[in-house]
Amino acid sequence: MIKLAFKGLLARKLRTVLTGFAVVLGVAFVASTFIFTDTIDASFKTPEAQKIYADKGYRSIIPAEVDKSTYPDPKKLFKIDKFGGWDKVNAEFFDPEGGSVAKIEQDLGVSTAK
Numbered sequence: 001m002i003k004l005a006f007k008g009l010l011a012r013k014l015r016t017v018l019t020g021f022a023v024v025l026g027v028a029f030v031a032s033t034f035i036f037t038d039t040i041d042a043s044f045k046t047p048e049a050q051k052i053y054a055d056k057g058y059r060s061i062i063p064a065e066v067d068k069s070t071y072p073d074p075k076k077l078f079k080i081d082k083f084g085g086w087d088k089v090n091a092e093f094f095d096p097e098g099g100s101v102a103k104i105e106q107d108l109g110v111s112t113a114k
Helices: 002-011 013-044 047-055 086-094 100-107
Strands: none
Touching: 002 013, 086 100
């Protein structure tokens, strides 16, 4: 079987070379896309970029750059601990079998099975 595969590859040398080239080219494009997007993402998070965003009216991700008059802290901000923590909230609301959200979806005819 392997002997037959190699025989087929040798019989079609140009196709074999071009297929290998296409694979290498595809991997290079995917790798360069990852590098490019990581570079762009990192440059958007620099203090200089965040200062420009703040000057244009957007909320910065750097706390020191946030204008509190434009983006005040919510007055009724609470922590999840008020409701018993994430474990309790997940079980009570988002459990696929017995949670409140699952019950609503089941009443609407939506499947909650995994």
